[in-house]
Amino acid sequence: MQVDLKQVLEAVEKETNIDTQLLINALxxxxxxxxxxxxxDCSFEAKFNEETREFExxxxxxxxxxxxxxxxxxxxxxxxxxxxxxxxxxxxxxGESLSTAELGRIAAQSARQVIVQKMGDADKERIVRDFREKxxxxxxxxxxxxxxxxxxxxxxxxxxxxxxxxxxxxEKYKIRDKIxxxxxDVKKSTRGPQVVLSRADPEMxxxxxxxxxxxxxxxxxxxxxxxxxxGSRSKIAVFSNETSVDPVGACVGxxxxxVQAIVxxxxxxxxxxxxxxxxxxxxxCNALAPAEVTKVIVNERVHTMEVVVPDDQLSLAIGKRGQNxxxxxxxxGWKVDIRSEAKMRELMQDYxxxxxxxxSLGEMRSxxxxxxxxxxxxxxxxxxxxxxxxxxRLSQEExxxxxxxxxxxxxxxxxxxxxxxxxAAFFDPFDIESAISTxxxxxxxxxxxxxxxxxxxxxxxxxxxxxxxxxxxxxDKLQYWMKIRGVGEHTAAVLQLxxxxxxxxxxxxxxEDIAYxxxxxxxxxxxxxxxxxxxxxx
Numbered sequence: 135m136q137v138d139l140k141q142v143l144e145a146v147e148k149e150t151n152i153d154t155q156l157l158i159n160a161l162x163x164x165x166x167x168x169x170x171x172x173x174x175d176c177s178f179e180a181k182f183n184e185e186t187r188e189f190e191x192x193x194x195x196x197x198x199x200x201x202x203x204x205x206x207x208x209x210x211x212x213x214x215x216x217x218x219x220x221x222x223x224x225x226x227x228x229g230e231s232l233s234t235a236e237l238g239r240i241a242a243q244s245a246r247q248v249i250v251q252k253m254g255d256a257d258k259e260r261i262v263r264d265f266r267e268k269x270x271x272x273x274x275x276x277x278x279x280x281x282x283x284x285x286x287x288x289x290x291x292x293x294x295x296x297x298x299x300x301x302x303x304x305e306k307y308k309i310r311d312k313i314x315x316x317x318x319d320v321k322k323s324t325r326g327p328q329v330v331l332s333r334a335d336p337e338m339x340x341x342x343x344x345x346x347x348x349x350x351x352x353x354x355x356x357x358x359x360x361x362x363x364x365g366s367r368s369k370i371a372v373f374s375n376e377t378s379v380d381p382v383g384a385c386v387g388x389x390x391x392x393v394q395a396i397v398x399x400x401x402x403x404x405x406x407x408x409x410x411x412x413x414x415x416x417x418x419c420n421a422l423a424p425a426e427v428t429k430v431i432v433n434e435r436v437h438t439m440e441v442v443v444p445d446d447q448l449s450l451a452i453g454k455r456g457q458n459x460x461x462x463x464x465x466x467g468w469k470v471d472i473r474s475e476a477k478m479r480e481l482m483q484d485y486x487x488x489x490x491x492x493x494s495l496g497e498m499r500s501x502x503x504x505x506x507x508x509x510x511x512x513x514x515x516x517x518x519x520x521x522x523x524x525x526x527r528l529s530q531e532e533x534x535x536x537x538x539x540x541x542x543x544x545x546x547x548x549x550x551x552x553x554x555x556x557x558a559a560f561f562d563p564f565d566i567e568s569a570i571s572t573x574x575x576x577x578x579x580x581x582x583x584x585x586x587x588x589x590x591x592x593x594x595x596x597x598x599x600x601x602x603x604x605x606x607x608x609x610d611k612l613q614y615w616m617k618i619r620g621v622g623e624h625t626a627a628v629l630q631l632x633x634x635x636x637x638x639x640x641x642x643x644x645x646e647d648i649a650y651x652x653x654x655x656x657x658x659x660x661x662x663x664x665x666x667x668x669x670x671x672x
Contacts, residue, residue: 158333159467164247165191166180169193176208178191178193188234190231190233192230192231193229194229194230195207195228196208197225197226198224261327263459265317265320269320274289275294275331285307294331296332299604300333302333303366305401310322315331315332316335316337333606339370340357340393343357343385346392347385347392349384354379356381359465360610361569362403367404370385370405370406370407370465371420381410382407382409418470425552428444429477438468438469441471443472445474452472457644488511492543494528494536502525506525510544515544597653605629607627615630617669620665626632628653636649643663
């Protein structure tokens with residue numbers, strides 16, 4: 135009985151989900167490998183005949199005059215070639231049909247090896263293709279085994295890895311436990327496709343709300359942003375596209391059923407549902423709940439807000455270990471600095487004391503400028519003359535004198551920072567710990583006094599680099615920043631937590647603003663900006 139090879143290949147395709155053409159190409163490759171082993175180093179071609187449903191093998195040789203040495207594997211004498219075809223000329227290529235039956239066991243073994251390899255490659259490609267469609271989605275699996283601190287999760291068609299840094303702290307699992315994870319990334323590796331999972335990423339919280347809240351799935355309620363301290367507390371900002379729907383109430387559900395289901399999935403993580411507002415100041419006030427806010431001072435130049443709260447609510451606004459204000463800053467994208475009313479009154483006096491040193495201003499005009507948000511001599515030096523004249527009612531001559539005096543005072547204040555930059559140059563440009571601990575020692579007298587006042591009145595940096603936890607940043611984000619020359623895991627985490635998303639963002643930001651947002655010295659911030667600019671230009 136003759137076997138229909140085409141039907142066999144189609145049956146294999148159905149069983150293994152491997153394309154028939156891929157199998158045909160694999161068999162051709164196996165046939166060519168076997169032919170070279172059996173016939174020697176010749177020029178072969180394998181074809182699949184659709185009519186006869188059989189593979190055909192051809193050997194090709196070039197016609198030569200035959201007067202010199204002839205390579206019998208690749209050349210054929212002219213006298214011998216014309217016996218096959220009288221029209222052949224020297225230099226033509228002639229093909230000869232070879233019997234595949236003679237290849238026997240060699241071809242079978244080669245075919246088996248090639249098909250097994252192709253099936254493995256096709257299976258890997260299928261896994262990558264299927265899970266790339268599930269990237270940034272939730273998947274369910276079963277804990278299969280442990281790889282040191284990582285969890286290996288059975289996802290059905292493949293296994294995923296839940297790295298230690300993407301796990302919720304203090305969350306314990308046993309073999310065969312069911313687990314829901316967020317697909318963080320799908321990538322190829324030498325060991326096959328790797329599906330990277332997460333339970334700590336803020337996007338997992340977003341996907342859980344999309345599952346539980348029908349209004350979100352229908353597009354009536356939208357999630358603006360989310361921030362997490364995994365295992366402890368989360369904040370999520372929502373708004374409604376229909377005035378008749380309360381977005382917070384929709385997410386909470388009847389008697390809190392919807393949000394409680396998510397809390398249970400996250401093993402007791404507290405969730406604050408915040409009403410999003412297009413006014414950044416109101417949004418920040420909402421994000422700081424349950425603390426009450428009495429005043430907000432917005433500085434759009436450095437993207438910061440000074441939030442004033444009653445003295446008895448300061449600890450509530452900051453939260454345990456700064457958790458509440460840190461999550462609010464992540465949620466809103468603004469640097470949030472909390473001040474008590476008593477501290478703010480003290481700082482306002484310090485602000486006025488510095489500004490009053492500018493000629494032609496005096497205490498009353500200094501107070502007006504401070505109340506308008508101009509607290510630094512550099513801010514006044516950059517003011518538009520028309521704005522300054524309108525606010526404090528100055529003549530053109532007085533206005534010029536004020537701006538010139540502000541510029542001079544700003545230069546004196548910056549001397550200390552320049553000295554710190556010079557000191558930082560003695561260190562590796564990305565050695566955070568050493569550079570941060572370096573302080574200038576040569577400021578004395580009046581300049582030192584002015585600097586002390588200014589240091590008190592300045593907003594604190596967005597973060598303390600020494601306290602940054604590398605584990606709080608996803609691995610793919612760390613790897614992205616570590617492509618910048620000299621940047622290690624620590625500096626990468628500092629950049630990510632400062633709100634930068636890409637190289638271009640860093641390269642386009644002023645050095646002083648990078649230093650302000652990251653807490654790094656200006657010298658290091660300048661180095662980072664230069665290196666990021668090089669990456670953008672690649």
